[in-house]
Amino acid sequence: MELPAYIHPEFLKIFPSTMTILVTYGCTAACEQCCFESNPSIKHRLSLSQIKESIDAAKVAFPALKLVVFSGGEAFMLKDDLYEAVRYATSLNLKTRIVSNGYWAKNKERAKEIMATLHGFGLSELNLSTGLDHQKWVNESTVFNAAEASLSLGVSTLVTLELDSSESNCLENFISNERYKPMNKNEKFSLINNSWMNFQENAEERQQLSEMSFNSLRGGCSQVFDNLVVTPHNNLSACCGLTLEHIPEIRLGSLNDSKLWDLYAAQLEDFLKVWIHMDGPFTIMEKLLGKDGMQYIGEVRHICEACAIMHKNPKVITALTENYEKFVPDVLSRLSAKVSLSNFERTIVQQGLPS
Amino acid sequence: MSKEKKPNSRRRFLSGALTSLAIPVVGVAAQSNYSAGSIAAGDTEIQSIPQNNSLKLSLARADIPISAWGTLSEVGKVWDDLLFNKFARAEFFRDKNAYLSARGVDPKLISADDSNIHLLNAIIDPEINQYAMNSDYEGFIFKLTNLGVLSNRDSNGIQKALEKILAEDNRIIEEFKKNNMNMDLSKLDLNNFAESDEFESLRSILLGESFEGIQDLSETSYSIFLVAGIVVAIAVFVVAYVSVGTTATLALMLGAFISVAVSTVVVASETPEPPEVEESIRNGTNKEQVIKPKIPNEIKTLNMLLDLDVDYKLQTERALRLAALLGNDHIVKVGTMKTTKEILSSIFLALENVGLIKLGDNLKPAINAAHLYVEKVVFNTKTN
Numbered sequence: 001m002e003l004p005a006y007i008h009p010e011f012l013k014i015f016p017s018t019m020t021i022l023v024t025y026g027c028t029a030a031c032e033q034c035c036f037e038s039n040p041s042i043k044h045r046l047s048l049s050q051i052k053e054s055i056d057a058a059k060v061a062f063p064a065l066k067l068v069v070f071s072g073g074e075a076f077m078l079k080d081d082l083y084e085a086v087r088y089a090t091s092l093n094l095k096t097r098i099v100s101n102g103y104w105a106k107n108k109e110r111a112k113e114i115m116a117t118l119h120g121f122g123l124s125e126l127n128l129s130t131g132l133d134h135q136k137w138v139n140e141s142t143v144f145n146a147a148e149a150s151l152s153l154g155v156s157t158l159v160t161l162e163l164d165s166s167e168s169n170c171l172e173n174f175i176s177n178e179r180y181k182p183m184n185k186n187e188k189f190s191l192i193n194n195s196w197m198n199f200q201e202n203a204e205e206r207q208q209l210s211e212m213s214f215n216s217l218r219g220g221c222s223q224v225f226d227n228l229v230v231t232p233h234n235n236l237s238a239c240c241g242l243t244l245e246h247i248p249e250i251r252l253g254s255l256n257d258s259k260l261w262d263l264y265a266a267q268l269e270d271f272l273k274v275w276i277h278m279d280g281p282f283t284i285m286e287k288l289l290g291k292d293g294m295q296y297i298g299e300v301r302h303i304c305e306a307c308a309i310m311h312k313n314p315k316v317i318t319a320l321t322e323n324y325e326k327f328v329p330d331v332l333s334r335l336s337a338k339v340s341l342s343n344f345e346r347t348i349v350q351q352g353l354p355s
Numbered sequence: 356m357s358k359e360k361k362p363n364s365r366r367r368f369l370s371g372a373l374t375s376l377a378i379p380v381v382g383v384a385a386q387s388n389y390s391a392g393s394i395a396a397g398d399t400e401i402q403s404i405p406q407n408n409s410l411k412l413s414l415a416r417a418d419i420p421i422s423a424w425g426t427l428s429e430v431g432k433v434w435d436d437l438l439f440n441k442f443a444r445a446e447f448f449r450d451k452n453a454y455l456s457a458r459g460v461d462p463k464l465i466s467a468d469d470s471n472i473h474l475l476n477a478i479i480d481p482e483i484n485q486y487a488m489n490s491d492y493e494g495f496i497f498k499l500t501n502l503g504v505l506s507n508r509d510s511n512g513i514q515k516a517l518e519k520i521l522a523e524d525n526r527i528i529e530e531f532k533k534n535n536m537n538m539d540l541s542k543l544d545l546n547n548f549a550e551s552d553e554f555e556s557l558r559s560i561l562l563g564e565s566f567e568g569i570q571d572l573s574e575t576s577y578s579i580f581l582v583a584g585i586v587v588a589i590a591v592f593v594v595a596y597v598s599v600g601t602t603a604t605l606a607l608m609l610g611a612f613i614s615v616a617v618s619t620v621v622v623a624s625e626t627p628e629p630p631e632v633e634e635s636i637r638n639g640t641n642k643e644q645v646i647k648p649k650i651p652n653e654i655k656t657l658n659m660l661l662d663l664d665v666d667y668k669l670q671t672e673r674a675l676r677l678a679a680l681l682g683n684d685h686i687v688k689v690g691t692m693k694t695t696k697e698i699l700s701s702i703f704l705a706l707e708n709v710g711l712i713k714l715g716d717n718l719k720p721a722i723n724a725a726h727l728y729v730e731k732v733v734f735n736t737k738t739n
Contacts, residue, residue: 004414006424008431249410271412311410324412328419333430333464338471340434344478345680347439 006332007268008339012063013346016264019058019228020069020240021051023082027074028103029137035242038073044232045073048081050255052088054230057260059092062228067124071099071240073232076114083117090122097125103138105146115149126150131162131170140170144179151186158190221303224277228264230255236263238273241304247311271324271331278331278338281306287327288319422459429460437479444479470673473504477677487681492689496674504677505670512664514701514708521709696726 003011024045027038058065068089075082075098086096098118105111115126130143143159150157161171171193174180183189223229223239231237236252237244244250249272252263267273275284280303285296296313300306310316433455436443447454455462465472477483477499486495499505671694678686703722 006427249408269414271414272410321409325417328417329423330467332427334469336431337434337475340431341471341475344438
């Protein structure tokens with residue numbers, strides 16, 4: 001397994017650190033603005049053997065791998081297979097995270113049982129998605145049940161709340177709930193208020209990102225190269241961003257036909273992937289089109305939305321294909337510098353400062 | 356090629372998003388080969404890669420001279436040698452051009468305007484290392500500025516951005532009023548403020564029952580730190596507002612943040628620990644193990660305001676990360692403290708300028724008190 005010569009030889013000591021397995025696009029909910037349009041009618045899912053094979057392949061090929069994320073759709077729809085997948089990843093000395101809407105926690109006692117099983121199998125973190133759309137299907141109380149069950153076992157728990165609309169107050173309700181106070185004192189608990197990207201024209205407008213959040217959208221994409229994403233159809237994807245299924249170029253190929261390593265390594269020969277990793281879609285468009293590039297960004301709320309525009313806008317596509325070569329030396333050498341620095345940090349952590 | 360499900364009427368967000376920007380978009384027909392796999396039925400064979408991926412910008416086929424590829428292959432090795440091999444480093448500093456020329460590396464590639472490259476250059480710089488070894492923060496920053504790693508850092512950008520946000524949105528002022536916060540402190544002697552009715556009112560609103568925990572502080576430090584703690588708490592309140600951007604949650608966020616502020620006062624005896632190694636796994640970020648200064652939560656909250664001025668933030672992070680990389684806790688601590696003070700100053704000036712608080716002649720003492728609070732309580736610094 002060889003890297004291209006222009007890639008820093010220690011690259012694989014740094015990347016990828018995460019594998020995200022989208023076990024199914026099926027979901028107990030059918031949120032209007034779901035990026036994957038997940039709903040209960042979608043039955044297709046990865047088999048347990050496919051999941052294990054991917055984890056095995058990643059563990060063998062990628063020494064930097066630390067974390068396996070199980071998401072969807074709704075990961076808990078896999079039930080026992082999900083638990084077994086967590087157990088299996090843990091047995092390979094990998095940390096695990098499940099992303100869920102929390103529907104399985106309707107009953108407090110049952111929620112505790114489920115979390116006890118997962119905790120026993122080594123689950124490192126539970127992420128719960130909620131907010132205006134999600135709560136039409138899974139109520140706030142159920143999410144609290146899930147979070148409390150998780151925290152009671154010392155499992156790191158993150159609740160992600162969609163940004164509210166002008167009419168909704170899910171965030172306020174959540175943090176004014178009596179059950180929030182003790183939870184918020186738990187250092188294993190985090191709450192984030194996430195931007196919510198509309199996927200339909202008639203969607204209710206959500207609150208805008210604050211200026212500081214918008215600024216933070218700039219910069220490289222931390223997903224590309226660092227995240228191995230397996231989709232429910234057993235494809236490998238370059239990221240698990242919100243627009244993943246809307247940008248075909250993000251698909252790297254089928255794991256039914258190709259090896260995980262081959263699909264991953266192939267993207268290192270695609271300059272656009274390297275550039276997205278280093279600079280992100282905002283800066284790429286700016287560098288290609290000057291200040292005019294920013295007009296294409298419009299009222300973008302999410303880096304993934306900018307990425308979609310970059311992949312779809314004809315002017316950007318033309319500018320990319322016609323001009324990318326002149327950016328190659330700069331971007332590739334900066335990638336080498338990034339890996340050198342990360343490797344230096346890694347070495348310091350393990351061995352202390354060199355003399 | 357496999358047959359895919361046709362795009363349905365729901366899948367219009369991209370064309371919608373693009374047309375709303377009045378930008379010519381690829382026709383729906385041209386996109387139809389790419390319908391999302393997420394909604395395909397289980398028995399549908401999904402196209403695993405796009406048919407004609409014009410955006411695969413092949414490096415193998417790029418029209419780049421062979422010699423350039425040689426240089427690119429060498430860049431990483433050069434950095435590694437400079438980081439890990441002191442003899443290579445010495446040779447490099449004797450004659451940079453000769454060293455790079457011998458390795459076939461274009462000097463432009465190791466001096467590019469890139470945060471990682473700035474850090475790498477600073478890590479290997481002998482003078483920077485000397486300043487770090489001597490725990491000389493001022494010299495450290497001066498040299499970084501001299502090298503162009505940092506420009507003249509100025510937190511005015513934060514103040515201006517904050518003023519703009521606050522001036523454009525009067526909801527926060529309404530929220531203060533709703534909470535009966537009379538912020539006209541200009542007639543008060545700050546040192547006597549702790550005894551005043553206004554203070555009592557503020558205290559009960561801001562601290563509530565948590566107030567009891569901080570009465571153990573010595574009598575002299577009690578009032579000044581309490582006042583300072585409260586003004587810092589107000590600043591944190593503003594940060595909460597700016598971060599969340601919704602008045603509906605203000606009072607609630609206030610409670611959460613103030614509890615952080617108070618607990619920081621209570622446990623202020625703990626000196627910030629040396630830089631810690633953070634495993635950035637939460638967002639699947641790309642840094643694997645990243646050395647970051649360990650700083651109090653309260654300061655982390657205040658530092659959220661750094662996002663208002665990206666350049667200032669980058670420079671601050673660069674300096675602190677470098678100090679952490681060089682293993683100097685003192686510089687990390689002083690740097691964090693200095694940044695926090697600058698942010699606090701920006702907050703107070705912005706609040707005063709937009710009329711949210713009226714400290715008048717008390718503005719400077721209030722800022723000084725807040726700085727003192729940061730030094731003595733948050734960072735537990737013993738020097739004056």
